[in-house]
Amino acid sequence: MNTFMKTTLAALAVAALGVTAASAETRITYKSAKTGSSYYQMGVELAEAMKTGTDGALIVTIEESQGSVQNVMEVKARGADYVFTTPPALVGLAQQGKAMFDGKGDPKFDEIRALFPIPSLTMHFVMSADSGVTDLMGMEGKQILLGKGSFGATEGEKYIETFGLTDKVKIADAELSNAVAALKNGQIDGFVTAGSWPAPNVIEAAASTPVTVLSLTDEQIAQTGRTKLVIPAGTYAGQDADIQTTSLPVVAYTTTAMDDDTAYALTKTFWESKAKLGDTSPWWNGVDQDLMANIAGKIHPGAQRYYEEAGIALTDAQK
Structure with a gap:
Protein backbone atom coordinates (compact mmCIF):
# COMPACT_ATOMS: atom_id res chain seq x y z
CA MET A 1 0.00 0.00 0.00
CA ASN A 2 1.49 3.33 -1.00
CA THR A 3 1.97 6.24 1.40
CA PHE A 4 -0.87 8.28 -0.07
CA MET A 5 -3.36 5.43 0.40
CA LYS A 6 -2.20 4.83 3.99
CA THR A 7 -2.60 8.52 4.81
CA THR A 8 -6.06 8.63 3.23
CA LEU A 9 -7.26 5.55 5.12
CA ALA A 10 -5.88 6.91 8.40
CA ALA A 11 -7.70 10.20 7.85
CA LEU A 12 -10.95 8.36 7.14
CA ALA A 13 -10.52 6.27 10.28
CA VAL A 14 -10.02 9.38 12.43
CA ALA A 15 -13.07 11.01 10.83
CA ALA A 16 -15.15 7.93 11.52
CA LEU A 17 -14.10 7.94 15.17
CA GLY A 18 -15.08 11.60 15.37
CA VAL A 19 -18.54 10.87 13.98
CA THR A 20 -18.98 8.03 16.48
CA ALA A 21 -17.95 10.24 19.40
CA ALA A 22 -20.24 13.05 18.26
CA SER A 23 -23.19 10.69 17.83
CA ALA A 24 -22.66 9.34 21.37
CA GLU A 25 -23.14 12.82 22.84
CA THR A 26 -26.64 14.27 23.17
CA ARG A 27 -27.02 17.98 23.82
CA ILE A 28 -30.01 19.32 25.75
CA THR A 29 -31.17 22.90 26.36
CA TYR A 30 -32.65 23.35 29.85
CA LYS A 31 -34.73 26.48 30.42
CA SER A 32 -35.89 27.24 33.92
CA ALA A 33 -35.63 30.66 35.60
CA LYS A 34 -33.75 33.91 36.01
CA THR A 35 -30.02 33.86 36.68
CA GLY A 36 -29.39 34.08 40.41
CA SER A 37 -32.62 32.34 41.40
CA SER A 38 -32.69 29.02 43.25
CA TYR A 39 -34.30 27.36 40.23
CA TYR A 40 -31.50 28.52 37.94
CA GLN A 41 -29.03 27.05 40.43
CA MET A 42 -31.00 23.79 40.37
CA GLY A 43 -30.54 23.74 36.60
CA VAL A 44 -26.79 24.13 37.00
CA GLU A 45 -26.75 21.26 39.49
CA LEU A 46 -28.88 19.09 37.20
CA ALA A 47 -26.59 19.76 34.25
CA GLU A 48 -23.58 18.59 36.23
CA ALA A 49 -25.47 15.52 37.47
CA MET A 50 -26.49 14.59 33.91
CA LYS A 51 -22.91 14.94 32.65
CA THR A 52 -21.46 12.93 35.52
CA GLY A 53 -24.21 10.32 35.59
CA THR A 54 -23.92 9.54 31.87
CA ASP A 55 -20.13 9.88 31.53
CA GLY A 56 -20.60 12.89 29.27
CA ALA A 57 -23.22 11.31 27.01
CA LEU A 58 -25.79 13.94 28.04
CA ILE A 59 -24.60 17.55 27.90
CA VAL A 60 -27.11 20.04 29.31
CA THR A 61 -26.85 23.76 28.57
CA ILE A 62 -28.69 26.09 30.97
CA GLU A 63 -30.66 28.94 29.45
CA GLU A 64 -32.01 31.87 31.47
CA SER A 65 -35.76 32.35 31.46
CA GLN A 66 -38.11 35.16 32.39
CA GLY A 67 -40.60 32.71 33.84
CA SER A 68 -42.74 29.62 33.43
CA VAL A 69 -45.15 31.13 30.90
CA GLN A 70 -42.26 31.96 28.58
CA ASN A 71 -40.92 28.43 28.99
CA VAL A 72 -44.22 26.97 27.81
CA MET A 73 -44.64 29.48 24.96
CA GLU A 74 -41.23 28.58 23.53
CA VAL A 75 -42.43 25.03 22.86
CA LYS A 76 -43.83 26.49 19.61
CA ALA A 77 -40.35 27.15 18.21
CA ARG A 78 -38.20 24.53 19.94
CA GLY A 79 -37.13 21.08 18.85
CA ALA A 80 -36.28 17.69 20.31
CA ASP A 81 -33.52 19.01 22.58
CA TYR A 82 -35.77 21.31 24.65
CA VAL A 83 -36.38 20.68 28.36
CA PHE A 84 -38.12 23.29 30.49
CA THR A 85 -39.69 23.70 33.92
CA THR A 86 -43.17 24.91 34.76
CA PRO A 87 -46.06 24.15 37.12
CA PRO A 88 -48.34 21.43 35.68
CA ALA A 89 -51.30 23.82 35.91
CA LEU A 90 -49.75 26.08 33.26
CA VAL A 91 -49.39 23.17 30.85
CA GLY A 92 -53.10 22.46 31.26
CA LEU A 93 -53.98 26.11 30.62
CA ALA A 94 -51.78 26.19 27.51
CA GLN A 95 -53.40 23.04 26.11
CA GLN A 96 -56.84 24.49 26.74
CA GLY A 97 -55.95 27.97 25.46
CA LYS A 98 -57.09 29.60 28.70
CA ALA A 99 -55.96 32.50 30.92
CA MET A 100 -52.56 33.85 29.80
CA PHE A 101 -52.68 31.48 26.79
CA ASP A 102 -56.05 32.77 25.54
CA GLY A 103 -55.70 33.42 21.81
CA LYS A 104 -52.14 32.06 21.85
CA GLY A 105 -52.88 28.36 21.50
CA ASP A 106 -50.75 26.07 19.38
CA PRO A 107 -50.98 22.36 18.42
CA LYS A 108 -47.46 21.88 19.81
CA PHE A 109 -48.78 22.46 23.33
CA ASP A 110 -50.56 19.12 23.03
CA GLU A 111 -47.17 17.48 22.52
CA ILE A 112 -45.82 18.53 25.94
CA ARG A 113 -44.80 15.57 28.08
CA ALA A 114 -43.50 15.37 31.65
CA LEU A 115 -40.17 13.86 32.70
CA PHE A 116 -39.77 14.24 36.49
CA PRO A 117 -40.74 16.54 39.38
CA ILE A 118 -38.32 19.09 40.80
CA PRO A 119 -38.59 21.00 44.12
CA SER A 120 -41.96 22.71 44.56
CA PRO A 249 -45.65 21.79 42.08
CA VAL A 250 -42.95 22.27 39.43
CA VAL A 251 -42.03 19.67 36.83
CA ALA A 252 -39.37 19.22 34.15
CA TYR A 253 -41.01 18.80 30.73
CA THR A 254 -40.08 18.13 27.14
CA THR A 255 -42.21 17.26 24.09
CA THR A 256 -42.92 14.20 21.98
CA ALA A 257 -40.23 15.47 19.60
CA MET A 258 -37.62 14.09 22.02
CA ASP A 259 -36.75 10.47 21.30
CA ASP A 260 -37.59 7.82 23.87
CA ASP A 261 -33.98 6.88 24.66
CA THR A 262 -33.02 10.46 25.55
CA ALA A 263 -36.12 10.94 27.74
CA TYR A 264 -35.35 7.63 29.43
CA ALA A 265 -31.71 8.60 30.06
CA LEU A 266 -32.67 12.02 31.47
CA THR A 267 -35.27 10.54 33.83
CA LYS A 268 -33.17 7.59 34.96
CA THR A 269 -30.10 9.76 35.58
CA PHE A 270 -32.14 12.29 37.55
CA TRP A 271 -33.56 9.75 39.99
CA GLU A 272 -30.28 7.87 40.33
CA SER A 273 -28.44 11.16 41.02
CA LYS A 274 -31.01 12.60 43.42
CA ALA A 275 -29.36 11.42 46.65
CA LYS A 276 -26.05 12.97 45.64
CA LEU A 277 -27.84 16.15 44.55
CA GLY A 278 -29.43 16.31 48.01
CA ASP A 279 -26.01 16.06 49.65
CA THR A 280 -24.97 19.18 47.73
CA SER A 281 -28.22 21.18 48.02
CA PRO A 282 -30.87 20.09 50.57
CA TRP A 283 -33.77 21.34 48.44
CA TRP A 284 -33.46 18.15 46.36
CA ASN A 285 -34.38 16.14 49.46
CA GLY A 286 -37.89 17.57 49.12
CA VAL A 287 -38.36 15.56 45.91
CA ASP A 288 -39.62 12.01 46.28
CA GLN A 289 -41.94 9.58 44.52
CA ASP A 290 -44.96 11.14 46.24
CA LEU A 291 -44.54 14.23 44.03
CA MET A 292 -45.32 12.10 40.97
CA ALA A 293 -48.99 12.48 41.92
CA ASN A 294 -48.68 16.21 41.17
CA ILE A 295 -48.04 15.58 37.47
CA ALA A 296 -51.46 16.25 35.95
CA GLY A 297 -50.88 15.24 32.35
CA LYS A 298 -49.04 12.77 30.19
CA ILE A 299 -45.51 11.55 30.90
CA HIS A 300 -43.08 11.00 28.02
CA PRO A 301 -43.00 7.35 26.85
CA GLY A 302 -39.24 7.21 27.43
CA ALA A 303 -39.71 8.40 31.02
CA GLN A 304 -42.57 5.91 31.41
CA ARG A 305 -40.13 3.14 30.55
CA TYR A 306 -37.90 4.14 33.45
CA TYR A 307 -40.83 4.38 35.90
CA GLU A 308 -42.01 0.92 34.87
CA GLU A 309 -38.52 -0.51 35.43
CA ALA A 310 -38.25 1.25 38.79
CA GLY A 311 -41.65 0.00 39.94
CA ILE A 312 -43.08 3.52 40.25
CA ALA A 313 -46.81 3.38 39.56
CA LEU A 314 -48.34 5.89 37.15
CA THR A 315 -51.99 6.82 36.76
CA ASP A 316 -53.89 6.07 33.56
CA ALA A 317 -54.01 9.81 32.86
CA GLN A 318 -50.20 9.99 32.99
CA LYS A 319 -49.70 7.25 30.38
Whole structure:
Protein backbone atom coordinates (compact mmCIF):
# COMPACT_ATOMS: atom_id res chain seq x y z
CA MET A 1 0.00 0.00 0.00
CA ASN A 2 1.49 3.33 -1.00
CA THR A 3 1.97 6.24 1.40
CA PHE A 4 -0.87 8.28 -0.07
CA MET A 5 -3.36 5.43 0.40
CA LYS A 6 -2.20 4.83 3.99
CA THR A 7 -2.60 8.52 4.81
CA THR A 8 -6.06 8.63 3.23
CA LEU A 9 -7.26 5.55 5.12
CA ALA A 10 -5.88 6.91 8.40
CA ALA A 11 -7.70 10.20 7.85
CA LEU A 12 -10.95 8.36 7.14
CA ALA A 13 -10.52 6.27 10.28
CA VAL A 14 -10.02 9.38 12.43
CA ALA A 15 -13.07 11.01 10.83
CA ALA A 16 -15.15 7.93 11.52
CA LEU A 17 -14.10 7.94 15.17
CA GLY A 18 -15.08 11.60 15.37
CA VAL A 19 -18.54 10.87 13.98
CA THR A 20 -18.98 8.03 16.48
CA ALA A 21 -17.95 10.24 19.40
CA ALA A 22 -20.24 13.05 18.26
CA SER A 23 -23.19 10.69 17.83
CA ALA A 24 -22.66 9.34 21.37
CA GLU A 25 -23.14 12.82 22.84
CA THR A 26 -26.64 14.27 23.17
CA ARG A 27 -27.02 17.98 23.82
CA ILE A 28 -30.01 19.32 25.75
CA THR A 29 -31.17 22.90 26.36
CA TYR A 30 -32.65 23.35 29.85
CA LYS A 31 -34.73 26.48 30.42
CA SER A 32 -35.89 27.24 33.92
CA ALA A 33 -35.63 30.66 35.60
CA LYS A 34 -33.75 33.91 36.01
CA THR A 35 -30.02 33.86 36.68
CA GLY A 36 -29.39 34.08 40.41
CA SER A 37 -32.62 32.34 41.40
CA SER A 38 -32.69 29.02 43.25
CA TYR A 39 -34.30 27.36 40.23
CA TYR A 40 -31.50 28.52 37.94
CA GLN A 41 -29.03 27.05 40.43
CA MET A 42 -31.00 23.79 40.37
CA GLY A 43 -30.54 23.74 36.60
CA VAL A 44 -26.79 24.13 37.00
CA GLU A 45 -26.75 21.26 39.49
CA LEU A 46 -28.88 19.09 37.20
CA ALA A 47 -26.59 19.76 34.25
CA GLU A 48 -23.58 18.59 36.23
CA ALA A 49 -25.47 15.52 37.47
CA MET A 50 -26.49 14.59 33.91
CA LYS A 51 -22.91 14.94 32.65
CA THR A 52 -21.46 12.93 35.52
CA GLY A 53 -24.21 10.32 35.59
CA THR A 54 -23.92 9.54 31.87
CA ASP A 55 -20.13 9.88 31.53
CA GLY A 56 -20.60 12.89 29.27
CA ALA A 57 -23.22 11.31 27.01
CA LEU A 58 -25.79 13.94 28.04
CA ILE A 59 -24.60 17.55 27.90
CA VAL A 60 -27.11 20.04 29.31
CA THR A 61 -26.85 23.76 28.57
CA ILE A 62 -28.69 26.09 30.97
CA GLU A 63 -30.66 28.94 29.45
CA GLU A 64 -32.01 31.87 31.47
CA SER A 65 -35.76 32.35 31.46
CA GLN A 66 -38.11 35.16 32.39
CA GLY A 67 -40.60 32.71 33.84
CA SER A 68 -42.74 29.62 33.43
CA VAL A 69 -45.15 31.13 30.90
CA GLN A 70 -42.26 31.96 28.58
CA ASN A 71 -40.92 28.43 28.99
CA VAL A 72 -44.22 26.97 27.81
CA MET A 73 -44.64 29.48 24.96
CA GLU A 74 -41.23 28.58 23.53
CA VAL A 75 -42.43 25.03 22.86
CA LYS A 76 -43.83 26.49 19.61
CA ALA A 77 -40.35 27.15 18.21
CA ARG A 78 -38.20 24.53 19.94
CA GLY A 79 -37.13 21.08 18.85
CA ALA A 80 -36.28 17.69 20.31
CA ASP A 81 -33.52 19.01 22.58
CA TYR A 82 -35.77 21.31 24.65
CA VAL A 83 -36.38 20.68 28.36
CA PHE A 84 -38.12 23.29 30.49
CA THR A 85 -39.69 23.70 33.92
CA THR A 86 -43.17 24.91 34.76
CA PRO A 87 -46.06 24.15 37.12
CA PRO A 88 -48.34 21.43 35.68
CA ALA A 89 -51.30 23.82 35.91
CA LEU A 90 -49.75 26.08 33.26
CA VAL A 91 -49.39 23.17 30.85
CA GLY A 92 -53.10 22.46 31.26
CA LEU A 93 -53.98 26.11 30.62
CA ALA A 94 -51.78 26.19 27.51
CA GLN A 95 -53.40 23.04 26.11
CA GLN A 96 -56.84 24.49 26.74
CA GLY A 97 -55.95 27.97 25.46
CA LYS A 98 -57.09 29.60 28.70
CA ALA A 99 -55.96 32.50 30.92
CA MET A 100 -52.56 33.85 29.80
CA PHE A 101 -52.68 31.48 26.79
CA ASP A 102 -56.05 32.77 25.54
CA GLY A 103 -55.70 33.42 21.81
CA LYS A 104 -52.14 32.06 21.85
CA GLY A 105 -52.88 28.36 21.50
CA ASP A 106 -50.75 26.07 19.38
CA PRO A 107 -50.98 22.36 18.42
CA LYS A 108 -47.46 21.88 19.81
CA PHE A 109 -48.78 22.46 23.33
CA ASP A 110 -50.56 19.12 23.03
CA GLU A 111 -47.17 17.48 22.52
CA ILE A 112 -45.82 18.53 25.94
CA ARG A 113 -44.80 15.57 28.08
CA ALA A 114 -43.50 15.37 31.65
CA LEU A 115 -40.17 13.86 32.70
CA PHE A 116 -39.77 14.24 36.49
CA PRO A 117 -40.74 16.54 39.38
CA ILE A 118 -38.32 19.09 40.80
CA PRO A 119 -38.59 21.00 44.12
CA SER A 120 -41.96 22.71 44.56
CA LEU A 121 -42.52 26.41 45.08
CA THR A 122 -43.30 26.38 48.79
CA MET A 123 -45.01 29.15 50.74
CA HIS A 124 -43.28 30.37 53.91
CA PHE A 125 -44.89 32.78 56.37
CA VAL A 126 -41.94 33.82 58.53
CA MET A 127 -42.64 35.79 61.72
CA SER A 128 -40.24 37.09 64.35
CA ALA A 129 -40.59 35.33 67.69
CA ASP A 130 -40.96 38.79 69.30
CA SER A 131 -44.16 39.38 67.29
CA GLY A 132 -45.85 36.61 69.25
CA VAL A 133 -47.60 35.39 66.10
CA THR A 134 -48.09 31.62 65.98
CA ASP A 135 -50.81 31.24 63.35
CA LEU A 136 -51.95 32.91 60.16
CA MET A 137 -54.79 34.92 61.74
CA GLY A 138 -52.33 36.31 64.27
CA MET A 139 -50.84 38.49 61.52
CA GLU A 140 -53.62 41.01 62.07
CA GLY A 141 -52.15 44.37 63.00
CA LYS A 142 -48.61 43.30 62.08
CA GLN A 143 -46.15 44.74 59.56
CA ILE A 144 -45.58 42.17 56.80
CA LEU A 145 -43.19 42.32 53.85
CA LEU A 146 -44.51 40.65 50.71
CA GLY A 147 -42.08 41.96 48.12
CA LYS A 148 -43.18 42.72 44.57
CA GLY A 149 -43.73 40.86 41.33
CA SER A 150 -42.89 37.37 42.54
CA PHE A 151 -45.10 34.30 42.90
CA GLY A 152 -44.69 34.55 46.68
CA ALA A 153 -45.84 38.17 46.70
CA THR A 154 -48.89 37.47 44.55
CA GLU A 155 -49.78 34.35 46.51
CA GLY A 156 -49.25 36.07 49.86
CA GLU A 157 -51.55 38.90 48.84
CA LYS A 158 -54.16 36.37 47.77
CA TYR A 159 -54.01 34.58 51.14
CA ILE A 160 -54.36 37.85 53.05
CA GLU A 161 -57.55 38.53 51.08
CA THR A 162 -58.82 34.94 51.34
CA PHE A 163 -58.55 34.91 55.12
CA GLY A 164 -60.13 38.33 55.61
CA LEU A 165 -56.93 40.14 56.58
CA THR A 166 -57.08 42.84 53.91
CA ASP A 167 -56.75 46.26 55.58
CA LYS A 168 -55.88 44.47 58.82
CA VAL A 169 -52.26 43.73 57.88
CA LYS A 170 -49.75 46.51 57.29
CA ILE A 171 -47.83 45.80 54.07
CA ALA A 172 -44.22 47.00 54.18
CA ASP A 173 -43.03 48.92 51.12
CA ALA A 174 -39.70 47.18 50.55
CA GLU A 175 -38.03 44.55 48.40
CA LEU A 176 -37.94 40.93 49.57
CA SER A 177 -34.13 41.05 49.40
CA ASN A 178 -34.27 43.33 52.46
CA ALA A 179 -36.51 41.00 54.46
CA VAL A 180 -33.94 39.30 56.69
CA ALA A 181 -32.24 42.55 57.74
CA ALA A 182 -35.60 44.27 58.30
CA LEU A 183 -36.84 41.37 60.44
CA LYS A 184 -33.65 41.30 62.50
CA ASN A 185 -33.78 45.06 63.06
CA GLY A 186 -37.44 45.00 64.09
CA GLN A 187 -38.60 47.08 61.13
CA ILE A 188 -41.09 44.36 60.17
CA ASP A 189 -42.87 41.60 62.09
CA GLY A 190 -42.62 39.05 59.32
CA PHE A 191 -42.25 38.31 55.63
CA VAL A 192 -43.76 36.00 53.04
CA THR A 193 -41.58 34.14 50.58
CA ALA A 194 -41.98 31.26 48.15
CA GLY A 195 -39.28 28.96 46.89
CA SER A 196 -37.91 25.48 47.26
CA TRP A 197 -37.40 24.31 50.82
CA PRO A 198 -35.24 24.74 52.73
CA ALA A 199 -35.40 28.34 51.48
CA PRO A 200 -32.05 30.18 51.73
CA ASN A 201 -33.60 33.42 53.02
CA VAL A 202 -35.56 31.53 55.69
CA ILE A 203 -32.41 29.67 56.75
CA GLU A 204 -30.64 33.02 57.03
CA ALA A 205 -33.50 34.59 59.00
CA ALA A 206 -33.75 31.68 61.45
CA ALA A 207 -30.00 31.68 61.97
CA SER A 208 -29.86 35.40 62.77
CA THR A 209 -32.93 35.88 64.99
CA PRO A 210 -35.61 33.66 66.60
CA VAL A 211 -38.46 33.12 64.12
CA THR A 212 -41.67 31.17 63.79
CA VAL A 213 -42.58 29.70 60.40
CA LEU A 214 -46.37 29.50 60.46
CA SER A 215 -48.37 26.34 59.84
CA LEU A 216 -51.69 26.41 58.03
CA THR A 217 -54.60 24.20 59.06
CA ASP A 218 -56.01 21.62 56.65
CA GLU A 219 -59.09 23.83 56.27
CA GLN A 220 -56.98 26.88 55.38
CA ILE A 221 -54.96 24.86 52.86
CA ALA A 222 -58.20 23.67 51.24
CA GLN A 223 -59.38 27.30 51.00
CA THR A 224 -56.25 28.29 49.07
CA GLY A 225 -56.81 25.60 46.43
CA ARG A 226 -53.08 24.79 46.49
CA THR A 227 -51.25 21.53 47.12
CA LYS A 228 -50.46 20.64 50.74
CA LEU A 229 -46.79 20.27 51.63
CA VAL A 230 -45.15 19.37 54.95
CA ILE A 231 -41.76 20.82 55.85
CA PRO A 232 -40.21 18.38 58.33
CA ALA A 233 -39.29 19.43 61.86
CA GLY A 234 -35.70 20.56 62.18
CA THR A 235 -35.49 22.03 58.68
CA TYR A 236 -34.94 25.50 60.13
CA ALA A 237 -33.21 26.59 63.34
CA GLY A 238 -35.63 26.52 66.27
CA GLN A 239 -38.28 24.58 64.33
CA ASP A 240 -39.25 21.61 66.53
CA ALA A 241 -42.46 20.61 64.72
CA ASP A 242 -43.56 19.90 61.17
CA ILE A 243 -44.85 22.89 59.19
CA GLN A 244 -48.00 22.47 57.11
CA THR A 245 -48.06 24.86 54.20
CA THR A 246 -49.01 25.13 50.55
CA SER A 247 -47.00 24.59 47.42
CA LEU A 248 -47.08 24.95 43.67
CA PRO A 249 -45.65 21.79 42.08
CA VAL A 250 -42.95 22.27 39.43
CA VAL A 251 -42.03 19.67 36.83
CA ALA A 252 -39.37 19.22 34.15
CA TYR A 253 -41.01 18.80 30.73
CA THR A 254 -40.08 18.13 27.14
CA THR A 255 -42.21 17.26 24.09
CA THR A 256 -42.92 14.20 21.98
CA ALA A 257 -40.23 15.47 19.60
CA MET A 258 -37.62 14.09 22.02
CA ASP A 259 -36.75 10.47 21.30
CA ASP A 260 -37.59 7.82 23.87
CA ASP A 261 -33.98 6.88 24.66
CA THR A 262 -33.02 10.46 25.55
CA ALA A 263 -36.12 10.94 27.74
CA TYR A 264 -35.35 7.63 29.43
CA ALA A 265 -31.71 8.60 30.06
CA LEU A 266 -32.67 12.02 31.47
CA THR A 267 -35.27 10.54 33.83
CA LYS A 268 -33.17 7.59 34.96
CA THR A 269 -30.10 9.76 35.58
CA PHE A 270 -32.14 12.29 37.55
CA TRP A 271 -33.56 9.75 39.99
CA GLU A 272 -30.28 7.87 40.33
CA SER A 273 -28.44 11.16 41.02
CA LYS A 274 -31.01 12.60 43.42
CA ALA A 275 -29.36 11.42 46.65
CA LYS A 276 -26.05 12.97 45.64
CA LEU A 277 -27.84 16.15 44.55
CA GLY A 278 -29.43 16.31 48.01
CA ASP A 279 -26.01 16.06 49.65
CA THR A 280 -24.97 19.18 47.73
CA SER A 281 -28.22 21.18 48.02
CA PRO A 282 -30.87 20.09 50.57
CA TRP A 283 -33.77 21.34 48.44
CA TRP A 284 -33.46 18.15 46.36
CA ASN A 285 -34.38 16.14 49.46
CA GLY A 286 -37.89 17.57 49.12
CA VAL A 287 -38.36 15.56 45.91
CA ASP A 288 -39.62 12.01 46.28
CA GLN A 289 -41.94 9.58 44.52
CA ASP A 290 -44.96 11.14 46.24
CA LEU A 291 -44.54 14.23 44.03
CA MET A 292 -45.32 12.10 40.97
CA ALA A 293 -48.99 12.48 41.92
CA ASN A 294 -48.68 16.21 41.17
CA ILE A 295 -48.04 15.58 37.47
CA ALA A 296 -51.46 16.25 35.95
CA GLY A 297 -50.88 15.24 32.35
CA LYS A 298 -49.04 12.77 30.19
CA ILE A 299 -45.51 11.55 30.90
CA HIS A 300 -43.08 11.00 28.02
CA PRO A 301 -43.00 7.35 26.85
CA GLY A 302 -39.24 7.21 27.43
CA ALA A 303 -39.71 8.40 31.02
CA GLN A 304 -42.57 5.91 31.41
CA ARG A 305 -40.13 3.14 30.55
CA TYR A 306 -37.90 4.14 33.45
CA TYR A 307 -40.83 4.38 35.90
CA GLU A 308 -42.01 0.92 34.87
CA GLU A 309 -38.52 -0.51 35.43
CA ALA A 310 -38.25 1.25 38.79
CA GLY A 311 -41.65 0.00 39.94
CA ILE A 312 -43.08 3.52 40.25
CA ALA A 313 -46.81 3.38 39.56
CA LEU A 314 -48.34 5.89 37.15
CA THR A 315 -51.99 6.82 36.76
CA ASP A 316 -53.89 6.07 33.56
CA ALA A 317 -54.01 9.81 32.86
CA GLN A 318 -50.20 9.99 32.99
CA LYS A 319 -49.70 7.25 30.38
